Amino acid sequence: MHLHVNGRAREVHAPGHASLLTVLREQLALTGTKEGCGHGECGACTVLVDGRPEYACLTLVGAVDDAKITTIEGLGSPAAPHPLQIAFAALDATQCGFCTPGQVVSAAALLAQNANPSEAEIREAMVGNLCRCGTYPKIIAAILAVARGEYGALPEGAR
Amino acid sequence: MARARKGRRFITTTVEVEGREEVKVVEMPAFDVAPWGDDAALTIVGQRAPRVDALEKTTGRARYTADIARPGMLHAVLVRAHAAAGVATVDASVARAMRGVLDVITADEVAGQLASGGAKLFERTIRYSGQPVAAVCAETLGAARAAAAAVRVSVAPAPFVVTYDASVAPGAPSVKGSGSNLALNSPLVESRGDIAAGLAKAQVTVSLTVRTPCALHSALEPHGAVAEWEGDRLVVWESTQGVFRVRANLAAAFRLPHTHVRVLCDFMGGGFGAKNAAGPHTYAAAFLARRLQLPVRCLVDREGEQLDTGNRPASLQRITLGARRDGRLTAIRCEAEIPLGVMGWEGGPAKIYHELYSCPNVHTTEAFALVNTSAMQAFRAPGHAEGAFGLERAMDLLARKLGMDPVALRVKNFAKKDEEKQRPWSGNGLLRCYEEGARRFGWSERRAALAGGDARAAVARDARVSRGASASLAREAVVDGRRVRRGIGVAAQCWGTGGGPPAYALVRLNADGTATVLTGTQDLGTGARTVFAQVAAEALGMTLAQVRCVIGDTERLPYTGNSWGSMTTPSVAPAVRMAAEDARAQLFEAAAEMLGVAPESLSASAGTIRSSATDQTMTYAAVAKKLGEVCIIGRGSRGPNVPKTGIFSFGAQFAEVEVDVDTGVVRVLRIVAAHDCGRVLNPTLAESQLEGGILQGLGYALFEERVLDASLGLPLNPxxxxxxxxxxxxxxxxxxxxxxxxxxxxxxxxxxGLAEPPIIPTAPAIANAVADALGAEPLEIPLTPWRMLGLAPR
Structure with missing residues (x-):
């Protein structure tokens, strides 16, 4: 099966009913996408599927073989981080960091849809991403700062 | 400047962890380090540096235990029994035959294989729902999960108890199999003064009974381990709060010397007290890896995490406070009942009743009953979060009965010393917390307005109303079509946070003039790695970018204790500082030789060494280059705490709530939290810790409760x-x-320490605000809508 992941065509060997999360983590070594629950309850596995935020744990790999998938690694790297990745780091919107990739990906999806969200719109859009360490106030601040352009221009669309 | 210490190298001292005291022989540091007082000119410590590992986390490159993949690695999944008590029969015949399955281990396979006193893995006797009975090991995670689902576990049921009352009732089935269900020398009685005399002296008394729920840690990263044998040596990656404790656990279970067990934890996804030891997943991974001679990863799934990795036990507290009419407390009494689980320790609610307020007569009892539910584990401020709910609700009722401002009542009963142990505080900023917290919250103005004063005028007067405060302060209002009542509340906190020995660090200067901090601690998301790099950079006179802190490896790093009891910073930071001071002193001796000056004339900042004698400068890099591969290693150790001194952190939180009178939904609008934890090493990280504790406290107040079906003994919401x-x-x-x-x-x-304190006062502050809003007394958390709708007016 072929997948389009982070701008590259990747060959994977998995039954169509395998979860996208398992394939990303176990076959493609894209371990930035985390498993917090496996049941679509926590949001740690959020990835972009054609720009939409999806829970990778509930996404069957066979259903997305013609879609463009973007993971946290595809948004940016330590050498070339996405503005949200810079802002989350600079404003301490991460504590243990386990939920952080999912939070950043959800935030990227939000800003792609709504470049200037209100605080209430941010809360609504991010409600599916749990953080047990309690970084919510700093995540809100980071997304608002990126929307104001304080951390550079957002890339054109999701890759 | 460092000077060699005289006298004994090892002394006997008392170390406190979460209120428990242990007498230990500890090492005195080899030299004294002058304290960084308030007047110390620090340029890196105390600054808002971003986490040194932040970008690794935000880009998904930080590697957690579940992200460790070893060549040939297999996947193990635990199988659990879903019954409160009985004898389990495990039929794995179908699972064993499934594609990709290499092994299934049950009580039969592990019997006698792990040292007693070390691990108990897979017993046939079931004592609680969620108890693991087998592990399936397969080529892929998917195959392991499918096979685990195919293991048939049947339990021949036995009588059980899951509530305190049932556990202590005459004729109750024994949770352990034999003997009383009362545990831990129950009832534990702690007393000072004369409680009867104190109550007799009281002019005003309040009595109430409160209940707190069983709460689950719910870290986003479940427990997990990857185990690999290198010959007869075991290497384990574990998501843990204590790499050295996991090493000791594994060494005992597998009868290995510590030289043959290496435990690693670089990044970990939250602990909150549940990850303080090796667990069934750890032993299963190591056991299977040895049987199959391949690396094995065993991750606890979310259901297992919620069922069986620890909890804050529920409590019932019967409280009586007595006071004089001026508000001075004369008596504090609390009788607590705690259904502990199948095992646990004495982290009950009583201690804060003895510590937080000045009162000559205090009497508490705690009765811990074993029940057929999973074992408790320390959960962020164990005991104090429960106890604060009772004590601070009681203080709220007392303030109302006295007609006193709740803040004024607390100030009136401020404890100038640790009255429980009759010793001074090392420092206590609680009065400043009340004052500054109330000021920033606008406490007095809001209180007056809600009591019927001119709301708009109060808002206008309150020039420092922070974001999120109600625009209006009328008691009742319609907000977005909802009829709400508003209220405010306050609660206070104390928690022992002194840390202590043993803890060690090394600082190694590299040949390019950079420095590496080596300390075997772990960073739970607190920012420990960052603040230790800051402390080392400060003490070395280098920039933060020149220092890297390496943690979480029992083989290559010196010992530190578990990250519990808010003690990582106060235990390890002094060791790190001392190691850095030692390394700097050695480097200064080398630089002095190169510059032809006395070492005492040298100082350093931002990586440059300067001589006050000649005004010559030399960078660390230049000195290091001249030294070549001469290796400078500084060594630091944590000395004992000052004897007979209470080292605690304090705080006060102020809550503003709206309660929807038609639906019973409680909405917390704002929390103002003022805390005292001594020097703040990094204000941004401190804020994050405070916010995190407050949000967990908010969950405890409003939503969180493990729900049990008492008739079946099963948790219903894992x-x-x-x-x-x-x-x-x-x-x-x-x-x-x-x-x-x-x-x-x-x-x-x-x-x-600062990690645990912020969760303590949040729930009572919110409940006190709800009491203010509704004119009724919520005595049980979580404050669910149906409970709010059922509250009788005062």
Whole structure:
């Protein structure tokens, strides 16, 4: 099966009913996408599927073989981080960091849809991403700062 | 400057962890380090540096235990029994035959294989629902999960108890199999003064009974381990709060010397007290890896995490307070009942009743009953979070009965010393917390307005109303079509946060003039790695970018204890500082030789060494280059705490709520939190800790409860869908800050712990605000809508 992941065509060997999360983590070594629950309850596995935020744990790999998938690694790297990745780091919107990739990906999806969200719109859009360490106030601040352009221009669309 | 210490190298001292005391022989540091007092000119410590590992986390490159993949690695999944008590029969015949399955281990396979006193893995006797009975090991995670689902576990049922009352009833089935269900020398009685005399002296008394729920840690990263044998040596990656404790656990279970067990934890996804030891997943991974001679990863799934990795036990507290008419407490009494689980320790609610307020007569009892539910584990401020709910609700009722401002009542009963142990505090900023917290909250103005004064005038007067405060302060209002009542509340906190020995660090200067901090601690998301790099950079006179802190490896790094009891910073930071001071002193001797000056004339900042004698400068890099591969290693150790001194952190939180009178939904609008933890090493990270504790406290107040079916003995909500932790929508505006200065009595870095304190006062502050809003007394958390709708007016 072929997948389009982070701008590259990747060959994977998995039954169509395998979860996208398992394939990303176990076959493609894209371990930035985390498993917090496996049941679509926590949001740690959020990835972009054609720009939409999806829970990778509930996404069957066979259903997305013609879609463009973007993971946290595809948004940016330590050498070339996405503005949200810079802002989350600079404003301490991460504590243990386990939920952080999912939070950043959800935030990227939000800003792609709504470049200037209100605080209430941010809360609504991010409600599916749990953080047990309690970084919510700093995540809100980071997304608002990126929307104001304080951390550079957002890339054109999701890759 | 360092000077060699005289006298004995090892002394006997008392170390305190979460209120428990242990007498230990500890090493005195080899030299004294002058304390960083408030007047110390620090340029890196105390600054808002971003986490040194932040970008690794935000780009998904940080590697957690579940991300470790070893060549040939297999996947193990635990199988659990879903019955409260009985004898399990495990039929794995179908699972064993499934594609990709290499092994299934049950009680039969492990019997006699692990040392007793080490691990208990897979017993046939079931004592609680969620108890693991087998592990399936397969080529892939998917195959392992499918096979685990195919293991048939049947339990021949036995009588059980899951509530306190049932556990202590005559003729109750024994949870252990034989003997009484009362545990831990119950009832534990702690007393000072004469409680009867104190109550007789009281002019006003209040009595109430409160209940707190069983709460689940619910870290986003479940427990997990990867185990690999290198010959007869075991290497384990574990998501843990204590790599050295896991090493000791594994060494005991597998009868290995410590030289043959290496435990690693670089990044870990939250602990909150549940990850303090090796667990069944660890032993299963190591056991299977040895049997199959291949690396094995065993991750606990979310259901297992919520069922069987620890909890804050429920409590019932019967409280009586007595006071004089001027508010001075004359008596504090609390009788607590705690259904502990199948095992646990004495982390009950009583201690805060003895510590927080000045009162000559205090009497508490705690009765711990074993029940057929999973074992408790320390959960962020174990005991104090429960106890604060009872004590601070009681203080609220007392203030109302006296007609006193609740803040004034607390100030009136401020404890100038630790009355429980009759010793001074190393420092106590609680009065400043009340004052500064009330000021930033606008406490007096809001209180007056809600009591019927001119709301608009109060808002106008309150020039410092922070974001999130109600625009109006009328008691009743219609907000977005909802009829709401508003209220405010306050609660206070104390928690022992002194840390202590043993803890060690090394600072190695590299040949390019950079420095590496080596200390075997772990960073749970607190920012430990960052603050230790800051402390080392400060003491070395280098920039933060020139220092890297390496943690979480029992083989290559020196010992530190578990990250519990808010003690990582106060235990390890002094060792790191001392190691850095030692390394700097050695480098200065080398630089002095190169510059032809006395070492005493040298100082360093931002990586440059300067001689006050000749004004010559030389960078660390230049000195290191001249030294070549001459290796400078500084060694630091944590000395004992000052004897007979209470080292505690304090705080006060103020809550503003709206309660929807038609639906009973409680919405927390704002929390103002003022805390004192001595020197703040990094204000940004401190704020994050405070916000995190407050949000967990908000969950405890409003949503979180493990729900048991008492007739079946089964937990009904072992998922993050049904066990509700706060979401971003629930997060109030939080204004959290620290008021304290350096506590040079606590240790030479001046910092006390901060991790656990912020969860303690949040739930009572919110409940007190709800009481204010509704004119009724919520005595049980979580404050669910149906409970709010059922509250009788006062």
């Amino acid at each position: 998922s993050l869908h049904d066990y509700k932790v706060p979401t971003m929508v629930d997060a109030p505006v939080i204004e959290a800050f620290c008021v304290g200065g350096a506590d040079a009595t606590a240790n030479h870095v001046g910092a006390r």
